[in-house]
Amino acid sequence: MPRSAWRIARPTPIRRSCSPSAAGDGANLIVLPELSATGYSFRDRAEAYRHAEDVPNGETVRAWESFARERGVHLVGGLVERDGVRLYDTAVLVGPDGYVGRYRKAHLWNREKLWFTPGDSGFPVFDTLIGRIGLLICWDIWFPEVPRLLAQQGADIICSVNNWVWTPPPIFDESGKCMAAYLTMTAAHVNNVFIAAANRVGTDRGARFLGCSLIAGTNGWPIGRVAGAEEETILTADIDIVSARSAPIWNDLNDLVRDRRTDLYDPLLGYTLGHVAPR
Numbered sequence: 001m002p003r004s005a006w007r008i009a010r011p012t013p014i015r016r017s018c019s020p021s022a023a024g025d026g027a028n029l030i031v032l033p034e035l036s037a038t039g040y041s042f043r044d045r046a047e048a049y050r051h052a053e054d055v056p057n058g059e060t061v062r063a064w065e066s067f068a069r070e071r072g073v074h075l076v077g078g079l080v081e082r083d084g085v086r087l088y089d090t091a092v093l094v095g096p097d098g099y100v101g102r103y104r105k106a107h108l109w110n111r112e113k114l115w116f117t118p119g120d121s122g123f124p125v126f127d128t129l130i131g132r133i134g135l136l137i138c139w140d141i142w143f144p145e146v147p148r149l150l151a152q153q154g155a156d157i158i159c160s161v162n163n164w165v166w167t168p169p170p171i172f173d174e175s176g177k178c179m180a181a182y183l184t185m186t187a188a189h190v191n192n193v194f195i196a197a198a199n200r201v202g203t204d205r206g207a208r209f210l211g212c213s214l215i216a217g218t219n220g221w222p223i224g225r226v227a228g229a230e231e232e233t234i235l236t237a238d239i240d241i242v243s244a245r246s247a248p249i250w251n252d253l254n255d256l257v258r259d260r261r262t263d264l265y266d267p268l269l270g271y272t273l274g275h276v277a278p279r
Contacts, residue, residue, distance in 0.1 A: 189220025
């Protein structure tokens, strides 16, 4: 079965970061956090612009492509994308054959609005050798439309790249899980899709990160454990990604896709940049 793994980046910025240890452990899908190539916090837009790169021709994507070719893996990571004078908080997917595609963050959090332009790439799903891969970034998981639209377009797995930061308390429940972990689990459950969520730990110029990386199964429950708030770790899970296509059938009378009341609302919620794909 394909193995999916994701790496929690170190608290300090790492340029062109990859995960040889995860690849060496047999992973063929590696997910890094949001802005893993630069770090999260910028003093101003000018500093963010200095760290920005072209996609797909920048040095970070080139390094990730080289890593993916050498290791025979797919990799998702976050960086600052430059397009003319505009900056985007972008997630990039590369594979053994090179660059696959990008997603520009649609929902911007707090001071991100001071440097980034809201994403204009829609919510793409990419066909790959290991299955259909959708991408979302951090604050997106608070908007249920995003994983729903990715699932409706046939995503087998959603790679969630994050810099989940501390918010007003309570931050964690008695089990040590944060709300972002529960939102990820809920999105996986209600859409019957795998979600691999990678977050940072530590601090970055006063921003403190929640950890809580996890991979959620199509039933919503974590496969393995949810990472702690302070530990730098690698999580792996053995899954058959394309098994998500049969997951929406719950019993003889309930099929999650068929039960949607598309006589009352649009199958893609008015979204026009994609198409419904069978699962």
